[in-house]
Amino acid sequence: MATANIISATLTLIASLLLTGCFGNDEEDWNGKNISGLMPELEFDLINSQGKSVSGDDYSGRVRMLFFGFTSCPDVCPTALQKLNQVTSGLDPELQDEVLTLFVSVDPKRDTPERLAKYVDFFGDNIVGLTGKEPQLRELAKRYRTTFGYDEPDADGNYAVSHSSAIYVFDREGNPRLLMRPDLSGEEIRHDLAALIQEDA
Numbered sequence: 001m002a003t004a005n006i007i008s009a010t011l012t013l014i015a016s017l018l019l020t021g022c023f024g025n026d027e028e029d030w031n032g033k034n035i036s037g038l039m040p041e042l043e044f045d046l047i048n049s050q051g052k053s054v055s056g057d058d059y060s061g062r063v064r065m066l067f068f069g070f071t072s073c074p075d076v077c078p079t080a081l082q083k084l085n086q087v088t089s090g091l092d093p094e095l096q097d098e099v100l101t102l103f104v105s106v107d108p109k110r111d112t113p114e115r116l117a118k119y120v121d122f123f124g125d126n127i128v129g130l131t132g133k134e135p136q137l138r139e140l141a142k143r144y145r146t147t148f149g150y151d152e153p154d155a156d157g158n159y160a161v162s163h164s165s166a167i168y169v170f171d172r173e174g175n176p177r178l179l180m181r182p183d184l185s186g187e188e189i190r191h192d193l194a195a196l197i198q199e200d201a
Helices: 002-018 076-089 113-123 134-143 186-200
Strands: 045-048 053-055 063-069 099-105 127-131 148-150 161-163 167-170 176-180
Touching: 045 134, 063 076, 063 186, 076 099, 076 113, 076 127, 076 186, 099 113, 113 127, 167 186, 176 186
Parallel strands: 063 099, 099 127
Antiparallel strands: 045 053, 045 127, 063 167, 148 161, 167 176
16 A cells, blocks of 8 residues: 555656646756756755764755665665666766765664665765654655655564655755656766756856
């Protein structure tokens, strides 16, 4: 039931964005969906994988990709993070440090800062692990028109977590710019990131 709700919420988000029409005079040929003005700026109060309290302002100055998931995710999360790492690594060397991936775990019960640190470190240097208390995570998910849910635990206490697969892209100032679908290729995402970096430089 939780998985169906997540899929429904994601489809509703994408459908609503597709129905919004034009976005002014933005002439860039984006591969991702242009969400300028349709989402709030990047803002949160969470803890990072070093156990320190951080906010969205702590990561300003770089183009940021926001992705919800959890470390026990069997497929969507590792596939997405591997792709995003390849995307960033494939940028020109002088541009690679201009992009940061913010991986927000919505499974705080299992994803301690230590566990998050090991997980994101496996996928590259420009990935930050974040989490918080469930109400904080619910508030952040709602802010970006999505949600997440927990399936019933099995006999061993293991459970799946349903979440959106969308990737939100914010510019250096934290303004929402693009929504990346999981079916976009690494080259398509890289094109958009390079354009954003050069636009803000």
